[in-house]
Amino acid sequence: MDALTGLLDGARARGAFLVRSVLDPPWSLLVRDRAPLTVLTPLRGEAWVVPDAGEAARLRPGDVALLRGPDPYRVASSPELPPTVVIHPGDRSATVGGEELCERLRLGARSWGGGSAEGTVLVTGTYHADAAVGRRLLTALPALAVVPAEAGEGSLVSLLGWEITRDEPGQEVFLDRLLDLVVVSSVRAWFTRSGSAAPGWYSAAGDPVVGPALRLLHDRARENWTVAALAAEVGVSRATLARRFTELVGEPPMSYLTDWRLSLAADLLRGSTATLEVVARRVGYGSAFALSTAFRRERGMSPREFRRAGGRAAG
CATH class of the missing domain: 1.10.10.60 (Homeodomain-like)
Known part of the structure; x- marks a missing residue:
């Protein structure tokens, strides 16, 4: 067992929160869920990730962003937009003024938003439980790591986008494992990229x-x-x-x-x-x-x- 295998093997999703958001620009979400690790990838359209501290990053379809918590961040159609929706712990969504949005914007199985058929489609996967075996891995990642589509595993992202809205027996476990594969693929691509500041153990x-x-x-x-x-x-x-x-x-x-x-x-x-x-x-x-x-x-x-x-x- 190599070090990366050992560390990733323990960081397994168990009932991870997965949602497909459909949003018409302009849109801006403030995420305050305090999750230790979040995966973001646009399936259609573009999005900007704006960490609490650090530079904003643009995501194109197929790009994968890994966000290390628990600090808040914004996801928006443009980086300067103020938030109109706040995501709270427990995956609760509300307006900035506190109006609950979870039920009002529900679009079916694991889908949410008020967008049209031409809107931005963003997949979000959230690990809520602290993965102790992945602690060394999480501390090796920056607050925001973006893996371009051409450097990652596009077929996994496409499969995750296809499966996320299905409601079949065993679907939760199936999606957990798919999310794990996207994370493993993205971490390997991040550590092996040109100019990588990979941790010493890697x-x-x-x-x-x-x-x-x-x-x-x-x-x-x-x-x-x-x-x-x-x-x-x-x-x-x-x-x-x-x-x-x-x-x-x-x-x-x-x-x-x-x-x-x-x-x-x-x-x-x-x-x-x-x-x-x-x-x-x-x-x-x-x-x-x-x-x-x-x-x-x-x-x-x-x-x-x-x-x-x-x-x-x-x-």
């Missing part, structure tokens, strides 16, 4: 020393690793591995392993009823006490507090 995956070490840590996280043991598996000296890993990844091997183990633990705490002792053993800690100590130190709360909070950590 660039280091191809290094002959650090790449194998990263795969070992991801594949066998529960083992009792030391830098010396990891270096022996890779076939280099302890000093060489420690120096090269830190240079390329930006942190020492054992720090990286700790963060990965705690991310795996957080995902298990959120997605299962396993006891702390079982979770600890699965991710490489000798006891529930050892896991709790590390979790509180790095995440700002105990595993039990994290579970009671619905899997939302302070860190």
Whole structure:
């Protein structure tokens, strides 16, 4: 397992909010839903994304925008337009004055807006749950990343646009997986583009020393690793591995392993009823006490507090 696979594998949509908006220009939406990750792509017409801080970006049909929350942003037919609609947490839409719009502008299955047959068609996919295993990935992304249509996977976007209004058995799960594929494709395209500021762990995956070490840590996280043991598996000296890993990844091997183990633990705490002792053993800690100590130190709360909070950590 490479680092990107491991991180993306845990960031899976579960009942993600997906909507097809049909809008006649001029239009402007202020989004305040505080979602950790949002995907925007126009199927017809153009749109501008205006982050709370930073430059506006123009989206053409097939372009994919990844927005890292929780800061608000605007989506509009022109970047200077003031908002007329506000999207609140819980996917609630209202006018700036507070009038509810969800029911009034409903256009059928997962469709919303007041546009005509010639209006802009915008698909929005929102991950509402914090994906702990994707935390490192989210922090590696800018507040707004735009992947041009020619650099991404246009067939996935087209399929998502086709399927979003269908109402078939199992459709929610099908759309979740399609949204995940659009995200994976877009993240890969973003990190590999010319002049990319890809995170160290992504660039280091191809290094002959650090790449194998990263795969070992991801594949066998529960083992009792030391830098010396990891270096022996890779076939280099302890000093060489420690120096090269830190240079390329930006942190020492054992720090990286700790963060990965705690991310795996957080995902298990959120997605299962396993006891702390079982979770600890699965991710490489000798006891529930050892896991709790590390979790509180790095995440700002105990595993039990994290579970009671619905899997939302302070860190």
